[in-house]
Amino acid sequence: MSQDSRALVAVLGGGQLGRMLAEAGRHLGVDCRVLVPDSDVPAQAVAPVITASWHDDEALRSLAAGAAVATWEVEHVPVQTVERLARLVPVRPAPSVLAAVQDRMQQKRLLDSLSIATAPWAAPADLDACREVLARLGLPLVAKSRRGGYDGRGQRILRREGDLAAVWQEFGPDGLIFERFVSFTDECSILSVRGQDGEIRHWPVVENRHRDGILITTLAPHPAWSPVLQARAEAIATALLRRLGYIGVLAVELFRCNDLLLVNEIAPRVHNSGHWTIEGSDCSQFENHLRAVLGWPLGDTTARGFSAMVNCLGTMPDPLVGDAPGTHRHDYGKRPRPGRKVGHLTVVSSTAIERDARLTALLKRLSDHAIPATTT
Ligand SMILES: Nc1ncnc2c1ncn2[C@@H]1O[C@H](COP(=O)(O)OP(=O)(O)OP(=O)(O)O)[C@@H](O)[C@H]1O
Ligand SMILES: [Mg+2]
Structure with missing residues (x-):
């Protein structure tokens, strides 16, 4: 593909999500350009970065120049910024989505209006x-x-x-x-993608294990996965996607209370609980988000096997410790800081039993070497 035919996507935010979007774009022939208020961000390794305030109109013009579409990787961008950008280039999902979910109260009202259960x-x-x-x-x-x-x-x-x-x-x-406060059986999430033609695809429901409010491990599919669980989660995600006229990847975080699903919150973007899709699904959340916002056909969301993703908090583990054969390592290139998400490790297996054994061994290796992040 010649340089001229490459599509350019403008991205608000340049953290690890922006970095992985840009990485997914590479083999698609898609370039990403990023705007972010901070310097020294993970995306800078793989995409040109404009460092400027969200309120800098000149920077928004530079971001939009030549871009086919704009999107965001963080939901804390001022709605006004996104609305201004939308005058320069199509923004997907639409700015109205950000306005509907950025404030937790508005988000709960949205869920109530769809009769979707929450705490x-x-x-x-x-x-x-x-x-x-x-x-x-x-x-x-x-x-x-x-x-x-x-x-x-x-x-x-x-x-x-x-x-x-x-x-x-x-x-x-x-x-x-x-x-x-919800005494849940476990926490889970569903990631879904909606294309410009209205086509919707869902990844399997995954289980998310947190510590101190921070995601540590995702198991995909959920160990208690069933067609009923999947159908219930899909119904929630589909209602939201349709109501919002959503284009791109949407994450719905859920509390599972036996058979009942309560929505914790929704994230209008690619999501940490979808990182396993890079190796564990036919098409990753990052590739499908780019496909959706560009108006391209969506990729297949089928899981390739059984995956587990472990977040690395604070510092990246030594590869000699963390990376047993079959471990996929993602280092975001961030400076170490206690509690900070600096990378993740993913294992993919052909059976759930093998996945669980690999995950247990991985967590033990990390814990034996006192990797603070992952010691439970
Ligand atoms: N009502 C609740 N009952 C029980 N636990 C809760 C409740 N709300 C939040 N938590 C716990 O705190 C975690 C973080 O909450 P929440 O998702 O609302 O916050 P957040 O800061 O937006 O997190 P993130 O952006 O990492 O998803 C949840 O995943 C859950 O473990
Ligand atoms: Mg959350």
Whole structure:
């Protein structure tokens, strides 16, 4: 393919998700160009980066120049920025999607309007209203800032009424919601992609294991996968994709309470619980997101076998420790910092039993070498 025929995709955000989008673009003949407020970002190794504020119109023009389409890899971009960009180049998903999900309260309202089950929630406006919520929903409650949280940041579990004022002081001024604490069987997610022609494809439901609010391990497919579980999750994702007129990859994070699925939150982008798809699915979430936003035919979301993905937090493990044969290593090139997602490892096996054995061995190797991130 000649240089001239390569498509250019503009991406807001240049973290590891942007980096893996750009990597997926390479073999498709798609180039990515990234805009991000910070310097020294993971995507810089594989894509040209414009470093500028989200409010810099000149930078938005540079980002959009020659691009076929724009998208985002992070949902905390100001809606105004995305709307401005949409005047220069088509943005997919549409800016209205960001507006609908960026604020946790709006997102819950969207889910309620589709009769999709969530933990009972409320968005009190003052401390008195908080007391009423507490009386109505009971303890424990999870307090979440309405905007800007990730990896469990911007959250507190409220276990005693006496802590209410402190929680209100911490989150109240910027807006908060309370959710009832869910005693789930496990956490799972479904990733789905919708193309410009309305075609929808779903990857299998996966199980996500967290520690301190941070994703540590994804098992794909979910060990308790069944056609019924898949159908229930697909119905939720399909309703959201259609309502939002969504184009691209959407992640729906779920709490599974035996047979009941409650939506925790939705992420309007490629997602950490879909990293296994790079090696474990016919078409990865990154390739399918590019395909969808470009208006190309979607790739096959079938799983190739049984995968497990382990996040590396803090520092990357030594390859001599982490990389037994068959381990796929992804180093995002980030500076080490406690708790920071700096890379991930994926194993793919032909049976669930072998996958589980490989995962156990991988976690043991990491734990034996005191890799902080993955010691459980
Ligand atoms: N209502 C709840 N009941 C029980 N656990 C919860 C609840 N809400 C959140 N959690 C736990 O905290 C984790 C992080 O919560 P949530 O997904 O809302 O936050 P986040 O900061 O947006 O995370 P991320 O961006 O990493 O997905 C969940 O995956 C779950 O383990
Ligand atoms: Mg989450």
